Amino acid sequence: MNLKIIEKAQIAQFVESIPAKKIAPVKEDGLITFREISSAEEIFWDFLNTRKSPKEFLFPQSERLFRYQRTDHGFEIGLDEIEAEKKALIGLHPCDIKSFLILDKLFDNERYQDNYYIEKRKNTLIIGLACNHPLNTCFCTSVDGGPFSSEGADILLTDLGDRYLMQIVSEKGKEFGSKFKDAQKSDIAEMENRKKQAISSIKTNINLNGLYKKLEEIFEEKIWETLSEKCLNCGACTYVCPTCHCFDIQDEIKADKGIRIRNWDSCMFNLFTKHGSGHNPRTKGFQRMRQRIMHKFSYYIRNFGVTACVGCGRCILNCPVNMDIRGVLNTLIKY
Numbered sequence: 001m002n003l004k005i006i007e008k009a010q011i012a013q014f015v016e017s018i019p020a021k022k023i024a025p026v027k028e029d030g031l032i033t034f035r036e037i038s039s040a041e042e043i044f045w046d047f048l049n050t051r052k053s054p055k056e057f058l059f060p061q062s063e064r065l066f067r068y069q070r071t072d073h074g075f076e077i078g079l080d081e082i083e084a085e086k087k088a089l090i091g092l093h094p095c096d097i098k099s100f101l102i103l104d105k106l107f108d109n110e111r112y113q114d115n116y117y118i119e120k121r122k123n124t125l126i127i128g129l130a131c132n133h134p135l136n137t138c139f140c141t142s143v144d145g146g147p148f149s150s151e152g153a154d155i156l157l158t159d160l161g162d163r164y165l166m167q168i169v170s171e172k173g174k175e176f177g178s179k180f181k182d183a184q185k186s187d188i189a190e191m192e193n194r195k196k197q198a199i200s201s202i203k204t205n206i207n208l209n210g211l212y213k214k215l216e217e218i219f220e221e222k223i224w225e226t227l228s229e230k231c232l233n234c235g236a237c238t239y240v241c242p243t244c245h246c247f248d249i250q251d252e253i254k255a256d257k258g259i260r261i262r263n264w265d266s267c268m269f270n271l272f273t274k275h276g277s278g279h280n281p282r283t284k285g286f287q288r289m290r291q292r293i294m295h296k297f298s299y300y301i302r303n304f305g306v307t308a309c310v311g312c313g314r315c316i317l318n319c320p321v322n323m324d325i326r327g328v329l330n331t332l333i334k335y
Helices: 008-016 094-107 115-122 171-177 185-200 211-217 223-227 236-240 285-304 314-318 325-334
Strands: 002-007 021-028 031-036 062-071 074-079 087-092 124-129 155-159 163-168 247-254 257-264
Touching: 002 008, 002 171, 002 185, 008 163, 087 094, 094 115, 094 124, 094 285, 115 124, 124 171, 155 171, 155 185, 163 171, 163 185, 211 285, 211 325, 223 285, 223 325, 236 314, 285 325, 314 325
Parallel strands: 021 087, 087 124, 124 155
Antiparallel strands: 002 163, 021 031, 062 074, 062 257, 155 163, 247 257
16 A cells, blocks of 8 residues: 655645646535636635535536538538546545446446546546545445545545645556655554544445345335425436436527537436427326436446445435435335
8 A cells, every 4th residue: 555644734735736627625605616726725625525526527517519510411510629638636535536436337338438528537637535524414334435435546635634644546646646755654543543433423324235126126116105205306416416427418509500418417307208209207206206216226236236326415415305315225125
């Protein structure tokens, strides 16, 4: 394990030395959000969670795919250059980093390669920040994650008070760690102690073993109607979720010119499954809520071998009617 120590007085210089566009957590109008920074001084390191995930920097909320123009001979299509700018995502908690590994399985697999996503992913350095203080809505340990997991990061920082322990995880991260001194046994012991405290503070423990099969067996049961009674189908949970990836493709046309774009969409919306014929196979709210649970905890496991949830708790925090996915899952497990 390649472990270094970086003093907090050095962190700004370290960030500034990264030759890439830098995106990090900042505090604006009382909210913590990820955005591009022009100076390391803008970074707000001491945060618990952000309302939105950093997913949009690899999978934008709205993205132009190509442009076209009507000509005398039909249509002339112009493909934009796929974004290949190098960027560094700084200060991501392990749950958000893991979400990229989950999205990778959808956007880059044997059957389908999404070059728009793949190019951004390839050119992105990920510098994570271990989660010393998980919120009471966090349940990452129930979905094969952890507040100190380095999986998917290039570098993982752990706040030790007056310094950071820097774990060099990937080949990408190696070039940035050589200038710093090696961590001592006392540093590693302190990191392990903080890790233990963080894990023990997560009180939720959901046993999801075998749930994906059970969900298929109870697909037609009345339990879904009961569980969805207070759901508004507003889609807030899907928009803040770091792994939700449904999108719609639309054309915007003016005169003889147009662009084709893809925008985030939500399986919770009534129009999401409406066919061109007017038929809609999911007209009822419980069917849409069921689809979201089935997708994350059954279909994705069937297709890719992982759960499409990282336990970040954003859907719990941002639900306007206080629906708690942990309660939904436990009810289904016990049903």
